[in-house]
Amino acid sequence: MACAHLLAFPTDPARCSQREAQAMVLENAIALELANEPSQPGAKVHLIVLGDMNDYDGQLDDAASDVPVSRVLEILRQVTIDGEVENLGSQAPPNTRYSNWRSAEEAKHTGGAQQTAIDHILASHGIVSS
Numbered sequence: 001m002a003c004a005h006l007l008a009f010p011t012d013p014a015r016c017s018q019r020e021a022q023a024m025v026l027e028n029a030i031a032l033e034l035a036n037e038p039s040q041p042g043a044k045v046h047l048i049v050l051g052d053m054n055d056y057d058g059q060l061d062d063a064a065s066d067v068p069v070s071r072v073l074e075i076l077r078q079v080t081i082d083g084e085v086e087n088l089g090s091q092a093p094p095n096t097r098y099s100n101w102r103s104a105e106e107a108k109h110t111g112g113a114q115q116t117a118i119d120h121i122l123a124s125h126g127i128v129s130s
């Protein structure tokens with residue numbers, strides 16, 4: 001299991017490149033940990049990556065249909081055990097997919113919607129299908 005809190009402001013281009021770098025460091029740390037996992041006959045290894053990614057998921061619409069300008073979730077999906085990891089937000093209807101609520105004034109100021117999904121839980125298929 002890995003938990004992260006990446007740099008804020010999902011639409012700021014300068015911060016997007018920094019957040020992508022943070023995601024790459026996290027992805028490498030997870031891959032290293034998985035490579036060092038002792039193999040035991042019949043043992044299953046599962047993966048959960050969660051936290052405030054401060055980014056939108058390009059593969060999963062949120063309540064506002066936000067589109068990422070960086071590749072954070074794409075980078076984190078590269079860490080796999082039994083195939084691609086799944087964003088558990090997919091278990092909810094799109095209009096209820098949000099983890100952040102902004103006031104109307106803040107949404108107007110930032111140019112975004114009031115309800116957005118910037119916090120995510122990615123899990124290996126072995127967990128999701130259980």
